[in-house]
Structure formats: C-alpha cells, structure tokens
Amino acid sequence: MRENIIQIALSQFHQLGIRSVSVDDICATLRISKKTFYQYFKKKEDLIEEIIQHVQQHFVARCMRQQKDKNSIDILIMNIREIKRAMEKESFLFWHDLKKYYPLLYSRYYDLQRDVVRTTFEQNIRCGMEEGYYRKDIDVEMLSYFHTVQMRHTFEAMIEDQQHFPLKRVVDFFIDLMVHLIVNEKGLKYLEENYYDKIKK
Incomplete structure (x- = not known):
C-alpha cells in the first residue's frame, strides 16, 4: 500500500501540482481511508519527501545499471x-x-542532487582522462562545481520560464558545452564516429 500511495500521489502531483492535490484526493483515488493513509505517512510533507527520495533513487539506479x-x-x-x-x-x-x-x-532535494551529480561527474572526468578521451589539463574540481551550479540555475530558470527555455534547447546546449569543454581530439573523434549524430535524439 505504501508504494501504491507513492505512485498515485506522484502521478497526481505531476498532473495537477502538489498544492492542488490533497490527502483526501489521494485517498479517494485509492479508495482508502485517511486513517490508512496516516498509518504510512504522518502528514503530506512526509509523503512529498519520500516521493523525492523515490525519484532520486530510481534515477541513480537506472544510471548505474547502464x-x-x-x-x-x-x-x-x-x-x-x-x-x-x-x-x-x-x-x-x-x-x-x-x-x-x-x-x-x-533545498534538501537539490543538496542531495548536487552531491550525486558532482561526485558522478568528477568520477567520469577522471576516468576519461585516464582513458585518453578527455583533456589532461582540466581543473576537475572547478569544472564539476561549475557543472552542478549551472545545472541548478538552468533548471530553476526553466521552471520559471518554460516557453523561453524549452527542454530540447537546454539539453542541446549542455551537450555541446560539455563535449567541447572536456574531450580532446581522440574523444571528439570517438563521439563523431559513434554518437554525435545521435546524441540529441
């Protein structure tokens, strides 16, 4: 039941927004009582926090498997x-x-997201340098910091102005930015031969 509550709430939050969906709405959809709901979550905020953790864990697990x-x-x-x-x-x-x-x-979500993204990105940069695909003169710490800060500010800008910052435009920009910042000639050649015409699809 706990997982069902999370999945239904997540779906409704995405469709209508968090504020517009009440505990009563979630219970009505699941055909459960509020008493049952509160056996799993003491308040709506607890449910939201668990949903955030669920989304984050699912994303990390999917990336690791691949x-x-x-x-x-x-x-x-x-x-x-x-x-x-x-x-x-x-x-x-x-x-x-x-x-x-x-x-x-x-804020708590973004602190967690920042740490995950920064650690993962730093590991990728160091690995790419060892493999010979990335530039050897990269300031890894500074670049990873820049990367995580820019991701947060860009995402927040998209939230406030979706029409001016559509998803495809932002993703294409980050692809070009990251590729040209970190890869050397060997890495660029590998990208062109294997991915470059497919990255933005």
Whole structure:
C-alpha cells in the first residue's frame, strides 16, 4: 500500500501540482481511508519527501545499471540521455510548487542532487582522462562545481520560464558545452564516429 500511495500521489502531483492535490484526493483515488493513509505517512510533507527520495533513487539506479562495461564517453552520453529522459517525464508544475510551497524540501532535494551529480561527474572526468578521451589539463574540481551550479540555475530558470527555455534547447546546449569543454581530439573523434549524430535524439 505504501508504494501504491507513492505512485498515485506522484502521478497526481505531476498532473495537477502538489498544492492542488490533497490527502483526501489521494485517498479517494485509492479508495482508502485517511486513517490508512496516516498509518504510512504522518502528514503530506512526509509523503512529498519520500516521493523525492523515490525519484532520486530510481534515477541513480537506472544510471548505474547502464554503466557496466562502458568507457567514459559511453557513460557521459548515457547520462545525458538519462537526464533528458527524466526531464521529459517530469512536470515542472510539480517542481514549481515544491520550490514555492515547500522550500525546505526543495533545498534538501537539490543538496542531495548536487552531491550525486558532482561526485558522478568528477568520477567520469577522471576516468576519461585516464582513458585518453578527455583533456589532461582540466581543473576537475572547478569544472564539476561549475557543472552542478549551472545545472541548478538552468533548471530553476526553466521552471520559471518554460516557453523561453524549452527542454530540447537546454539539453542541446549542455551537450555541446560539455563535449567541447572536456574531450580532446581522440574523444571528439570517438563521439563523431559513434554518437554525435545521435546524441540529441
């Protein structure tokens, strides 16, 4: 039942926004009593927090499954595709409401997301340098910091102005930016031969 509540709430939050969906709405959809709901979640905020953790864990697990026996370039491309896929599934109304009405949860989510993205990106950069696909003169710490900060600000800008910053435009920009910042001639050749015409699909 706990998983059912999470899945139904997540679906309704994406469709209508967090604020517009009440505990009563979730219970009515599942045909359960509020007493049953409160056996699993003491309040709506607890449910929202668990949904955020659920989304984060699912994303990380999916990325990790796809990285087995892949080089740094392959992993970079898969991560780009996975981020794009995840963003296509996300409702910006959900994140807008989270930021506006539950700022502490929003901040907590981004602290976790920042740490995951930064650690993963740093590992990929160091691996790519060892494999000979990435430039040797990269300031790994500075680049990973820049990457995570820019991702957050860009995502927040998209929440506020979706028409001016459509998903495809943002993803294409980050692909070009990351590719030209980190790869050397060998890496660029590998991208052109294996991925470059497919990355943005």
